[in-house]
Amino acid sequence: MANSEGILYIATGKKYINEAVTSARSLEEHMPDIPISIISNREPDSDIFDTVFTVDNPSYSFKDNVDYLRKSPYDKTIFLDSDTYVCRDISELFELLEQFDIAAAHDTGRRHKLYKDDNIEVRAPDSFPMYNSGVVIFSDNIEIDNLFDKWEDIYYRHTDKASGIVNQPSFREALYKTDVRIATLPPEYNCRLPYPTYLRGEVKIIHGRTSNFEAIEQILNEEPTESRRTFLNFSGRKNPHILRLDLDKWQYRQRSLFESLFNRGIKETAIGLIRWYKGDNFWES
Structure with missing residues (x-):
């Protein structure tokens, strides 16, 4: 389908398939015409998905995302974890792919010691953020193919050498080492x-x-x-x-007055109030 856009879920196991159904229903409420696909180990007990792709040997873990994201049937994909809930129309996310190859939000994690072996390839510096892989928007292009290849390579070579969950640390490394243009989503x-x-x-x-x-x-x-x-x-x-965190107008002015008295003194504050009375914006100065 030329220039196709759609939503993708990857869910294996009954619990996560049911979560994906709930998420897809919330999506349909705001975007009733958007195609929705799921990659799963069996047919869901719901007709919410337009397309179901079944896989024979899932890992029932985050590894499934690493393996199957590249299987999206769309030119432009919004991937959603099964434990998401859509509150509004999110079709504008596809517009990001006019300027970027991929988009994701910062994760709550920061540094993560992915490898135990210190003699492995150069790692991303601490200043490069961890991106959350639960909401990812991406195009079908060569840059994304290279990213998924690199992600899979890092994940498989080092998953046995690292402690804890490594899908996002390996995603971070892959983003750093490829030429994809990434947009950062706000929270x-x-x-x-x-x-x-x-x-x-x-x-x-x-x-x-x-x-x-x-x-x-x-x-x-x-x-x-x-x-x-x-x-x-x-x-x-x-x-x-x-x-x-916002203050109303009078709370803001009261706070500004006290800050001015403390920082500028009575004389400068009085001068500022006179200027404000004459039309200057004392409260923003």
Whole structure:
């Protein structure tokens, strides 16, 4: 299909297939016409997917993502982990692929000792971020083919030599060592649970496990969504909430007044207030 666009899930095992069905239903609510495919070990108990690709020998782990992302049937793909929930239309993400080869959000992890052997190839510097591989937008082109080849190569050569989960550290290394143009998504497009998250604007994609996505979405997107806010949902917390960082106009002016008195003194503050009264913007100075 020329210039095709679509959504891809990779889910193996009943639990994760059911999660993908829930995610796809949330997607369909906002994008009813978008094609949705799933790569799985069996047919889901739902007709939500337009195309089902079955695999014979899945690993039932993150390795399946490394192996099968390249199997997307679309020219432009939005890949979503099974534990995502779509809150808004996300079709604009495809526009990123007019300028970039791939897009993903920063992960909550930073440095990760991927290898135990210090004599292995040069690693990405600490300043190069870890990208979360649960929401990934990518094109079907030679650069992405090279990226997936490199990711698979690093993952397979070092997965037995590293402790812990290595799909994202190996993804980070592959991004660093290839020529792909990567766009960085803001957290509103991959709002991770249960980590504290800074937000400004509507949350489009929630990523994590919860018994009530609708309630979390209501909390996240409570008006005004353009305010600066931090989502607090620590592990074990029964009542996640939003800490709003914006102050209203009079709170802001009161704070500015006290800061001016402390930093400039009474005389300079008085002069500033007179200037403001005459039309200058004292509160922004």
